[in-house]
Amino acid sequence: MADNETATFVLIHGGGSTGWDWHLVAPVLRGLGHEVVAVDLPLEDPANGVSEYADAVIEACGDRTNLVVVAHSWGGLVAPIVSSRIATELLVFVTAMVPLPGEAPNDWWSASGFSDLEASDPEVDAFYNGVPAELVEECNRRGREQTGERDGEPTPLKAWPDVPTRFLLCRDDRFFPPAFMRGMVRERLGIEPDEIDGGHMIALANPRELAERLHRYWTELPR
Template identity: 70%
Template sequence: MLHRNESATFVLIHGGGSTSWDWHLVAPVLRELGHDVVAVDLPIEDDANGISELADAVVEACGDRTDLAIVAHSWGGLVAPVVAARVPAELLVFVSALIPKPGEAPNAWWSASGYNDLGISFETEEKEIELFYNGVPADLITASYATARDQSWARGDEPTPLKAWPEVPTRFLLCRDDRFMPPEFARAQVRDRLGITPDEIDGGHMVALSRPRELAERLHRLWTEPRRETDPA
């Protein structure tokens, strides 16, 4: 078994149309557990920015830090492996996130992954709350909507700059109560695209708001557990 350093820098990537605020309850717990935290606001509003530019923003925020654990939620999963290929990452974690294939355009994920076949829609705010925010306190739902941003989809049809999967140990944290990404779909996606079995946690899609301590403690465990000898170096 191979071991990492005791402390990590957790690089937290938010989902689509959102901000680093999503992680504001998780970050203090990670720091309490002895880690550094970098929570990035992706420049998602700008039509000039595609996946490559969003990844560049995360890389810049990392600076010269080492012992990096890249953590992505939801749509941020399309950015995370590009970041992991550009920085000295030691761990890559998808939290109920989209998993891209090399060369796949962001907008193509929905059909290529089979997600569109689920028939899940969220055209209204009421439906969004039902799908994304189950288990989240009402005041945090209100605050989340207050921090939301319009996301540009102008370059969503461009292939991802990811040419090959980064040689970084990769985990997927499935949320058992997720209505946006149902567990059955998530397990199939992880099996097809990563070839691994996901870790699981209670909570809905916005688990960082509904169960922040449990999420932070699970991320800590994923970091501190010994690396398997079969993991990429």
């Protein structure tokens, strides 16, 4: 662990979205003395898969150090690839998908047990509960088409990176229900998840507490 108390938080958004998802979290982290990198994954290009998404994140990091890689939702499939390719001090999943080495993104849904869950009520907003209406509108406006043409290919992740890892689940998540996520995290990461109040889009619903949790994870690392 570097002696420098300042981290660079590398924030990876979820599927079909943009780095804007983190725009309320980023200034809080900066106010706590950290740098922030929130890249737009190159989702629209059908030639790209999770490996190219990871490369885009790495390119955006440049020569920054003390990296804390943070992934939300579908971004969890990208984060461990990033951490396997560049020096990372901490890996944090925020209500995110956790892949197994060699597992294709398309296979996660059934292999994790998510496909066996009862379908949610179509009248219930699975993503945006707790998010102000104006932010929901803006997030939808900024949403992008993710082709997913290469999501049937095995991930290039050959082994789990040797990086301290935390998982933060959202108690009010209607898309990835807490009970399902607790089991998935224990099975795939072998750790107990931490918990926070809020729905799936926690970076928009509860950004300050999320940022403060991320900061605390950094300060709790052994020096």
